[in-house]
Amino acid sequence: MIVPRAAVTIGEATHVDLFYSPYDFGIQNDPYPVYARLREESPVYRNEADDIWAVSRHADVLSALKDSARFSSVNGLRIEPAFWGPDAERFFSFVAMDPPKHTRMRGLVSRAFTRKRVEALEPRLREIARGHLRPLLEAGSFDLMRDFAACFPTDVISELVGVPERDRELVRDLGMAIMYRDEESGDLPPEALEAIGRLVGYYTELTVERAGKRRDDLLSGLLDASEGDDRLTPEEIVGVLILLVGAGIETSMLLLGNAWHAAWRHPEARAEAFAGRVDDWIEETLRYDPPTQALARSTTEAVELHGETIPAGGRVLLLTGSANRDPEVFADPDRFVLGRDTGASLAFGNGRHHCLGASLGRLEARVALSEIVAAVADFELDEDRAERVHSSNDRGFASLPTTVTPR
Template sequence: MQMRTSTSVRTGGQSPVEALPVAYDPFSYQVQEDPYPVYAWMRENAPVYRNEERDFYALSRHSDVLAAMRDATTFSNRNGISLESTMSGAQAYQNVWFLALDPPDHTTMRRLVQRKFAPRTVAQRETRIRELVRRRLEPLRDQDGFDFARDLANPVSTDGVCDMLGIPEADWDTVRLDSDLLNTRKHDSDERTPENLAAAFRLGTYYKQLVADIRRHPGDNLISSLTRSEVEGRPVTDSEIVAFIFLIVSGGNESTSKQVGIAWYHGWRLPDVQRAGLGGRFADWAAESLRFDPSSQMTSRTVTRDVVLYDTCVPAGSRMVLLHPSGNRDHRVFDDPDRFDLNRDTRKMLSFGAGPHHCLGGALATLEIPTVLEEVARYVAGYDLDMAAARRVHSAHQRGFTHLPCSVVWRKGVRN
């Protein structure tokens, strides 16, 4: 990271945002509803933001977020990637496995599964993804509308991940619903509720039994592969596999599935995008939604040494939040960044991270999101949303919808 000592942070030729819309607190429902005005203020007025109450700093500019993601020595994952006390510190490794490690340990552990998520390997799953989408769509085709998030987008991505892992199909919906419940937080709270803890216990108990069952009866799936794997001369433990299952199921359920719903929402908000998207621009629709409004909203690091950024001394041991969605709206990198543009070059977006901790499932999401949109477009010619009945996710880390009721215009010849 470039250590700057500029006396002014109002750069780039744009007028600064004069007043902070609301304090940046990722646990605030108000921020979760629309964080982008807050990010805009931070980028222009406080590129190193300090939240005294929750005791963290935050980076919001594209160049700073990117540099921090690449510098795992200074911005470490050793205490986990969450601000929640129950998910950080010594217990982080138990919760997110190799995400709570830095190179070289992180590299060693990640290598166990990395090939399964490589673009060439993921591409082989396209036919299966299409099959899973069509299975979710089939019972909806005799209706004038359905809940796009609940009935399609959210289940489909979890289906795909569970299928890869070797989770029995009869359990997919239960796993998804408990995963949703696990990650929901009350307004302004970073504490887990009894409902969160109960969901975590159910999932943990189920995953432990699943791993034991697969060890006895392995198959052609990712969990079976891990039960046969070794790291530094020892077998991968059941606890490590369970942590990996939590990580991957959450990634599919929270990120990819919610991103499909976000793309659908912006297609409703912008009729030209809907027409072009349903008309065949699935990859552009998916990519720009990932830049403009990514489902993953923040990640956290621990600063390992004193650093000075924009005249602000950030002491060693501090928690640093990296706001990649804010970087995606930085005018220093993207022209007219607050406009949803299907013609945009999105290659510099930060939605999948960067550096050694870049998103393991990035290639899968890049395939899955436009594939889901394409399969839906085979049947749907147009749609409208009932935003009065829509419900957003309430999570510090994730953005998206739990409910997104829509009415649809079916293409001729596809109604049951």
């Protein structure tokens, strides 16, 4: 939904009324100037047309993320009609739950989704990355998003879950059909709904198969995870696997593109990153231009904040992308600076719902980017042909045409 802005002229200056909508394509292209005005002028902003309250300051976003009693997750993380409501856990699994239901589910999933399991993947992930990159680097010109970033994270999740090699192209195609959608209306197109249904069917069959024959993979770990006599049901396991399509694929894909674009825009930081500071490159990208810009919550009671009253049942957008540019927390926040202290970044959320896959996301980015810079001395980006995704809560690129200079 794009709402026209009202403008008034004061002397020789034109003042544009403050406006924020997560659906506005212009704001999605560059939300950060709007975030700055929100933090300064209206830290609790009401958009009646979209029926949302937007919270933009770091302290307030962090407080709400930690306050699951008043800021509930049961209606989901996204406000589009296709995702929002009491059935949100169909898309978001335990991420769209509150305690005690969330406590049980996250506890069981975390028994399978361990740091040890993630770290053990690194050698195999490097093989996968090199396999995708080799023909691209030999060609010299490619689209970072379509030719690499869209493929690599999908294969990572398939490797983690235990999807057989023969099925990985199918899973990749279905995942892309879900992720690339026109969100102007907030509705999922029929092909996305069909893809979700086919993924549910595929993962259900794979779960049944793996129940009869365990392997050293996440799916087997989910089947074996227990707390006393309590285990995840097959339906719950499939829900977790569907969650990984968005949480484990889309955000990782967008992170790679945002890091690439930030390096292009900041030559000094690019030189440092390509000289070996890949981890700093990733962490500053997560702060400076995170793939997840907003997390939705619903209030369980009236909440007073900065002179505004968010009513019970209010739909709240916690603008983590704005919080990560808050000058009260990060000095000179609009500069891309490798090595700064990013410990307060909210790129992976906070509180009970702090991203369980944060270590996997960082590992994917480190493997992908380090493999690229090992073979590439520098690159050029054709920004005129770059394309952004349109999303109410995610930020990144669908296309980044790139030409590389080999080492």
